[in-house]
Amino acid sequence: xxxxxxxxxxxxxxxxxxxxxxxxxxxxxxxxxxxxxxxxxxxxxxxxxxxxxxxxxxxxxxxxxxxxxxxxxxxxxxxxxxxxxxxxxxxxxxxxxxxxxxxxxxxxxxxxxxxxxxxxxxxxxxxxxxxxxxxxxxxxxxxxxxxxxxxxxxxxxxxxxxxxxxxxxxxxxxxxxxxxxxxxxxxxxxxxxxxxxxxxxxxxxxxxxxxxxxxxxxxxxxxxxxxxxxxxxxxxxxxxxxxxxxxxxx
Numbered sequence: 528x529x530x531x532x533x534x535x536x537x538x539x540x541x542x543x544x545x546x547x548x549x550x551x552x553x554x555x556x557x558x559x560x561x562x563x564x565x566x567x568x569x570x571x572x573x574x575x576x577x578x579x580x581x582x583x584x585x586x587x588x589x590x591x592x593x594x595x596x597x598x599x600x601x602x603x604x605x606x607x608x609x610x611x612x613x614x615x616x617x618x619x620x621x622x623x624x625x626x627x628x629x630x631x632x633x634x635x636x637x638x639x640x641x642x643x644x645x646x647x648x649x650x651x652x653x654x655x656x657x658x659x660x661x662x663x664x665x666x667x668x669x670x671x672x673x674x675x676x677x678x679x680x681x682x683x684x685x686x687x688x689x690x691x692x693x694x695x696x697x698x699x700x701x702x703x704x705x706x707x708x709x710x711x712x713x714x715x716x717x718x719x720x721x722x723x724x725x726x727x728x729x730x731x732x733x734x735x736x737x738x739x740x741x742x743x744x745x746x747x748x749x750x751x752x753x754x755x756x757x758x759x760x761x762x763x764x765x766x767x768x769x770x771x772x773x774x775x776x777x
Contacts, residue, residue: 568658571633604628604760611761612768620767623675627668628760634658635722635752639745659755660726665719669711672763676710680770688770714762721755 582593590598604625608617638657658664680688692703729744 562661563656564658564661564664567637567655568634568664570655571630571637571658575629575633601625608764611764612771616768616771620679620764624760624764624767627672627763628756631659631668631718631759632753632756634664635755636749638722638726639748639752657722657726659718659722662715662719662723665722666711666715668718668759669714672714672766673707673711675763676766676770679767683771684773710762710766714759718755718759721751725751 578593579597582597585594587594601621605617605621608621608624611617612620634657636657637655638660640655677688693700694703725744725748729748732744
């Protein structure tokens with residue numbers, strides 16, 4: 528049986544009674560809740576899939592148009608990762624890390640579209656919200672990184688991967704284990720906090736002076752969205768580099 532759940536977040540100023548309402552609609556099918564962030568995530572994945580398909584369906588030796596843009600992006604990230612973990616491992620982990628970067632980037636930018644994420648005064652409703660403004664989404668992305676680090680670490684080093692938990696001294700085992708669990712928590716909260724915080728600032732400013740005060744924050748959102756996607760990808764790459772690095776003893 529379908530249920531519709533409405534949640535509202537209201538902001539009011541001391542000098543004015545104007546209120547910006549942040550509405551969201553979640554559809555429930557029995558115990559399963561499909562949130563607006565999840566629907567937006569599906570739309571983001573569809574857009575990414577279509578763009579990648581159009582850019583690669585007719586590959587040319589001398590790229591041009593969309594293919595050229597996509598290859599430039601891949602090459603830039605590959606060169607950056609090569610300086611961090613070496614060219615061999617950069618090529619190995621590029622698909623994994625590139626997926627995170629593109630998904631987070633487009634998800635962040637989805638919040639800049641009209642009627643997305645910010646409040647519409649009086650009669651406005653947020654039709655969709657950036658997926659990365661939901662801690663469940665960022666938590667899931669961080670958990671995937673957590674599992675990938677363990678998987679690739681064991682794949683590269685075998686059972687010796689777990690030796691670093693007792694290094695440099697065995698009594699540090701609890702601290703090293705705690706560090707492994709705080710990493711995904713930090714990844715999730717950092718991304719969620721920045722994106723959600725921006726959405727709330729825009730919603731509050733929209734309640735004071737719609738279409739004018741939120742504009743500077745949304746313009747900065749173009750930069751912040753790219754920075755947050757880059758930081759998440761960078762930290763994931765650093766964790767992978769640390770987990771898979773094999774030190775040779777002479």
